[in-house]
Amino acid sequence: MRLFLHELRAQQLLFWRxxxxxxxxxxxPIILLVLLGSVYGDEPIEGIRAATYLLVGLLGYxxxxxxFASLAITLVVRREQGLxxxxxxxxxxxxxxxxxxxxSMVVVIALQVVAQLLIGVYALDADWPAAPGSFAVGVLLxxxxxxxxxVAVTALVxxxxxxxxxxxxxxxxxxxxxxxxxxxxxxxxxxxxxxDLLPLTYLLDLIRATFVDGEDLASSAGPxxxxxxxxxxxxxxxxxxxxxxxxxxxxxx
Amino acid sequence: MSAIEVxxxxxxxxxxxxxxxxxxxxxxxxxxxxxxxxxxxxTTTVEILEGYRRxxxxxxxxxxxxxxxxxxxxxxxxxxxLQSSAVYQLLTVREIVALFAGYxxxxxxxxxxxxxVGLAEKHDARVRTLSGGQLRRLxxxxxxxxxxELVFLxxxxxxxxxxARRQAWETIRDxxxxxxxxxxxxxxxxxxxxxxxxxxxxxxxxxxxTGSPSELLSGHGAVEIRFRRNGEEVVxxxxxxxxxxxxxTAQAVADGVELEGLQVHRRxxxxxxxxxxxxxxxx
Numbered sequence: 008m009r010l011f012l013h014e015l016r017a018q019q020l021l022f023w024r025x026x027x028x029x030x031x032x033x034x035x036p037i038i039l040l041v042l043l044g045s046v047y048g049d050e051p052i053e054g055i056r057a058a059t060y061l062l063v064g065l066l067g068y069x070x071x072x073x074x075f076a077s078l079a080i081t082l083v084v085r086r087e088q089g090l091x092x093x094x095x096x097x098x099x100x101x102x103x104x105x106x107x108x109x110x111s112m113v114v115v116i117a118l119q120v121v122a123q124l125l126i127g128v129y130a131l132d133a134d135w136p137a138a139p140g141s142f143a144v145g146v147l148l149x150x151x152x153x154x155x156x157x158v159a160v161t162a163l164v165x166x167x168x169x170x171x172x173x174x175x176x177x178x179x180x181x182x183x184x185x186x187x188x189x190x191x192x193x194x195x196x197x198x199x200x201x202x203d204l205l206p207l208t209y210l211l212d213l214i215r216a217t218f219v220d221g222e223d224l225a226s227s228a229g230p231x232x233x234x235x236x237x238x239x240x241x242x243x244x245x246x247x248x249x250x251x252x253x254x255x256x257x258x259x260x
Numbered sequence: 261m262s263a264i265e266v267x268x269x270x271x272x273x274x275x276x277x278x279x280x281x282x283x284x285x286x287x288x289x290x291x292x293x294x295x296x297x298x299x300x301x302x303t304t305t306v307e308i309l310e311g312y313r314r315x316x317x318x319x320x321x322x323x324x325x326x327x328x329x330x331x332x333x334x335x336x337x338x339x340x341x342l343q344s345s346a347v348y349q350l351l352t353v354r355e356i357v358a359l360f361a362g363y364x365x366x367x368x369x370x371x372x373x374x375x376x377v378g379l380a381e382k383h384d385a386r387v388r389t390l391s392g393g394q395l396r397r398l399x400x401x402x403x404x405x406x407x408x409e410l411v412f413l414x415x416x417x418x419x420x421x422x423x424a425r426r427q428a429w430e431t432i433r434d435x436x437x438x439x440x441x442x443x444x445x446x447x448x449x450x451x452x453x454x455x456x457x458x459x460x461x462x463x464x465x466x467x468x469x470t471g472s473p474s475e476l477l478s479g480h481g482a483v484e485i486r487f488r489r490n491g492e493e494v495v496x497x498x499x500x501x502x503x504x505x506x507x508x509t510a511q512a513v514a515d516g517v518e519l520e521g522l523q524v525h526r527r528x529x530x531x532x533x534x535x536x537x538x539x540x541x542x543x
Contacts, residue, residue: 013362024350089346096310096340097363097406098332252312 010103011110018111032077033119036069037126043188044131053190055219059134061188062127063218066146067211068187069119074112074150076178078157082108083170086161087253095251105245109154116150137221144224145217145231149210152238156206159244165254181207209233261324263288263410263441264309269318271304278304280465281318286410291432291442293452296462297537302445303343305462306414309443310340323410336364339408343415345399349388353379356387357401364406377401377431393424400431410441417451429455449530459529461536468536473529483526487519497527 023029040061047057085091094104127133136142160177164170182188184198185207191199202208212230216222224231264286271279279301286292294302307313308320311327311334320326323337347356357374361367374383377397382390390398396416403411413432417425432455435442446452452459453473461469461476469476483501485508487494498504501524512519 010363013359017359017362020355021348021350089342089344090348092312093340093342093346093402096312096335096338096342097360098336098365099363100332 010099011107014099014104014107015110015114018107019114022111022115028077029115032069032073032115033122036065036072036119036123039068039188040065040123040127040131053192056134058127058131059219060190062123062131062133063215064187064189064211065127066120066123066218067149067185067207067214068182069123070116070146070149070153070210071178071182071187071207073119074116074153075157075160076174078108078112078154079160079164079174080170082158082161083164084167086250087167089253091251092253101249101251102246105158105249109151109158112154112157113147113150117147120146134219136218138217138223141222141224141227142214142217145210145213145227145234148231148238149213149234152206152210152234152241155238155241155245157241158249159241162244162248162250181205184208185211187211206234206237209237261288262286262321263290263323264292264443265319265321266305266309267319269305269308269320270316271301271308271313272316277316278465279315282462282465282467284460284467284470286441286443287457288441289436289439290457291436291444291455293456293459294443294445294462295447295449295452295459295533296445297447299464300462300537301465302462303414306412306443306445310338310412311335336406337409339403339406339411341396341399341403341411341413341416343418345395347387347395347398347402350386352384352386353390353398353401354383356398357405360402361405366407367405368407370405373401373405376404376434378427393420396420396424397428397431400428404435408440410443411435413442413444415445415447417446417448425451449528449533453529461533463537469532476529476532477527483524484531485522485524487522489520 043061043065044058047061050057052060082091095101124136128135160174164173184194184202185191185205186194186202187207191202191208194202209230213227213234216227216230217224262285264284266285267283268281269279269283270277270281282301282305284292294305296302304313308315309322309327311330314328320328322330323334325334327334348359351359353374354370357370361370361373371383374380377400379394379397379401382394387395387398396419400413400416403413416432417428420428429451432442432444436455444452444455456473458470458472459476460467478499482499483497485496485498485501485504487508496504505524508519
């Protein structure tokens with residue numbers, strides 16, 4: 008536990024010390040929120056006030072962008088620089104490092120969601136979450152699940168240079184298809200079929216149910232379980248496939 | 261007890277064997293230099309001993325345990341300087357040394373370690389502002405902060421200017437006087453000669469010579485005498501240069517001839533090293 012807290016503190020320091028990245032991962036979803044808000048105006052979407060609907064979508068998008076995409080890119084860069092290899096040579100257990108990395112993302116997402124809520128509610132006149140407790144649990148679970156998936160996806164990327172291309176190609180289409188920016192009801196059937204498989208679809212369902220409809224966790228057990236299953240899948244892949252060493256150009260030396 | 265015992269170590273990458281069954285030991289408290297050209301297998305050997313790589317066969321004991329299956333307890337007792345340095349660029353020297361200190365149950369004081377490697381005046385500098393030599397010293401600090409019994413140094417001074425190299429050598433000598441065991445890889449003969457109690461010369465995955473620098477020299481004729489006779493180069497390797505020279509010169513004086521181009525050269529570790537590693541090219 009001491010090691011976990013030590014590493015969590017270090018991961019927080021590293022995240023906030025990188026001011027540019029921290030600033031933009033907070034700002035970008037908010038910019039999108041303002042832009043989409045000005046496109047949709049006051050017309051309700053799926054019977055929900057546009058500002059509220061879009062805020063919910065962008066909370067979900069922000070979780071995918073920060074906990075999944077930024078984390079994956081950061082970890083690939085650290086791995087290819089040889090930083091993870093060096094950490095692996097210390098007594099810090101690998102599982103402690105990875106769980107601290109995931110926990111650190113949960114902390115970041117908590118702050119990011121609060122910032123987005125404040126701007127959404129006070130600047131764009133969106134509603135407050137109807138069931139704040141359940142909403143908070145959903146957000147934190149989503150953050151942990153997407154961070155686990157972010158750790159897992161690093162196994163697919165072999166170079167630091169390629170990491171943002173690969174990661175963007177995964178999470179941006181996912182955000183569209185899962186309905187982070189507009190209603191899934193306007194999509195062709197095959198996209199809707201794909202979206203039925205994606206974790207962000209269920210995270211958005213979960214956030215929407217607790218935020219808009221004021222449902223408690225028991226009545227949103229379906230999406231809750233789907234997000235948890237995706238998170239566990241990410242965790243299993245992360246534990247089994249995560250690489251600590253850079254891909255070597257030359258072996259044998 | 262030995263800090264490292266290696267017997268019959270083999271390793272292949274993609275079917276090509278890079279270590280052909282090497283055996284050596286590192287005695288507790290000694291500095292052993294693994295010397296060899298690039299591609300000889302030095303880093304592969306070291307990374308097997310550090311627990312980063314699996315061996316194909318052979319017996320390996322590091323601090324009494326098999327590094328392949330060893331856990332956190334083992335890594336608490338070793339310190340590693342990898343061939344390439346990588347540290348969090350945005351932290352300060354003090355922050356990163358303190359971060360790594362926190363990974364160990366009984367670390368040394370970060371300030372003391374920073375002082376030891378000569379980075380005291382840089383302790384509040386961001387890592388990304390350090391020069392190459394300073395980064396390498398930071399690497400060393402991170403390897404030492406856990407107060408290890410055994411330190412692995414993989415080419416610790418490659419790319420250093422001569423002054424920085426001398427300073428690094430001082431630090432490594434300090435380690436030895438603290439009773440640490442040190443496994444050093446290098447392709448600088450001078451580095452091996454100055455720092456190592458014993459040298460193991462690795463060539464294309466085989467150990468071609470092991471011993472103290474003076475032992476390595478003695479097996480190969482300590483002194484080389486060269487001159488030309490009738491335009492032909494004569495080379496004599498000898499352990500008894502006084503007697504041989506006396507006989508040669510006495511004969512030459514008696515015959516009334518000059519030993520043309522006479523040279524007497526005490527062989528260095530470099531000569532032995534080049535000889536041992538050159539044979540490979542002929543194979």
